[in-house]
Amino acid sequence: MAVFLAVANRKGGVGKSTISVALAQAFAAWGGKRVLMIDLDSQCNASLILIGGQGWRAARDADKTIADFFYDLFDGIPAQPRDYLIPNVGDVSDAGGKPLRLNLLPGSLLLEDIQGELFVRQARESTNPDVVASRVRGRIENLLRRYGASYDLVILDCPPGLSLAALAALKTADRVLVPFKPDYVSQLAVDRIALLIEDKGTLDALAAVPFEQRRYICVANGVRNSGKDRNLIEEIGLFHPMLDTQLPQKESIANAFDWAPGLKSIEAKYGDGIAEIKRLYAEIAPLVDAALKPAAKAANQ
Numbered sequence: 656m657a658v659f660l661a662v663a664n665r666k667g668g669v670g671k672s673t674i675s676v677a678l679a680q681a682f683a684a685w686g687g688k689r690v691l692m693i694d695l696d697s698q699c700n701a702s703l704i705l706i707g708g709q710g711w712r713a714a715r716d717a718d719k720t721i722a723d724f725f726y727d728l729f730d731g732i733p734a735q736p737r738d739y740l741i742p743n744v745g746d747v748s749d750a751g752g753k754p755l756r757l758n759l760l761p762g763s764l765l766l767e768d769i770q771g772e773l774f775v776r777q778a779r780e781s782t783n784p785d786v787v788a789s790r791v792r793g794r795i796e797n798l799l800r801r802y803g804a805s806y807d808l809v810i811l812d813c814p815p816g817l818s819l820a821a822l823a824a825l826k827t828a829d830r831v832l833v834p835f836k837p838d839y840v841s842q843l844a845v846d847r848i849a850l851l852i853e854d855k856g857t858l859d860a861l862a863a864v865p866f867e868q869r870r871y872i873c874v875a876n877g878v879r880n881s882g883k884d885r886n887l888i889e890e891i892g893l894f895h896p897m898l899d900t901q902l903p904q905k906e907s908i909a910n911a912f913d914w915a916p917g918l919k920s921i922e923a924k925y926g927d928g929i930a931e932i933k934r935l936y937a938e939i940a941p942l943v944d945a946a947l948k949p950a951a952k953a954a955n956q
């Protein structure tokens with residue numbers, strides 16, 4: 656069973672999709688892992704980075720998106736999760752020049768519609784909105800978990816906001832990576848998502864959970880070399896577990912957003928941002944391995 660890693664923050668534009676894709680490529684290229692990226696954001700940026708605009712339109716025309724998978728299953732069509740995947744995605748090769756073992760469940764603009772439709776359907780069975788929401792979320796969780804069987808790592812690139820799909824991803828995840836950009840609202844955004852992940856009602860209750868027991872870890876992204884950024888990051892680090900790695904604001908990391916035809920090495924893809932991507936990978940890999948171990952042990956018993 657795969658480790659599920661969600662990359663989440665209720666704020667948009669903090670680097671969720673950029674970091675999701677960089678980690679997916681790092682785990683496949685350097686860690687030799689079988690990786691699946693699930694694009695839960697209806698803006699579909701992770702899909703666009705991995706297969707480009709044309710590739711994404713082709714996936715949509717072929718009914719290979721997350722929304723197609725959900726619709727088919729809810730309509731009782733015997734869907735196989737793998738039928739909706741695009742294999743060997745991205746413009747990065749492994750050390751031997753071959754495409755990475757990185758597959759994609761493409762995102763869809765319709766994912767929001769389907770959550771609404773599911774809600775309406777479930778509402779026929781209960782009038783309590785909390786019950787309905789938790790049933791819909793539970794169904795989405797089950798669908799996501801079905802992808803665990805054939806992978807070492809499943810990365811869930813979450814949408815901003817608090818859709819039921821985002822909540823399902825947070826519930827499914829073994830670990831959650833919370834990227835933030837150092838600005839004055841980031842502390843609030845990190846506090847809010849941390850409460851949700853740890854299922855706590857107040858910051859005092861959250862503070863009682865030791866850092867090493869928390870399911871999430873933060874990473875500062877788009878960091879500039881300024882005292883203001885350093886202070887903000889330090890302040891957030893007092894209340895939340897935080898990676899030592901910080902990703903600077905760099906042109907090469909921004910450029911990695913653009914998909915290009917052909918394959919290149921991961922070093923060529925990230926240019927002078929590669930040292931930070933390596934450091935990020937080196938810190939996350941042990942967390943993923945630690946989450947893999949109990950599952951591997953259980954399988955051997």
Ligand SMILES: Nc1ncnc2c1ncn2[C@@H]1O[C@H](COP(=O)(O)OP(=O)(O)O)[C@@H](O)[C@H]1O
Nearest residue numbers: 667668669670671672673877904905908909912
């Ligand atoms: N470290 C960075 N340096 C430069 N640009 C970045 C960096 N991280 C993200 N970006 C850019 O910021 C924008 C938002 O990033 P994105 O990954 O789409 O955020 P999110 O998924 O949280 O909305 C994109 O244009 C991306 O290229």
Ligand SMILES: [Mg+2]
Nearest residue numbers: 671672696700
């Ligand atoms: Mg995104």
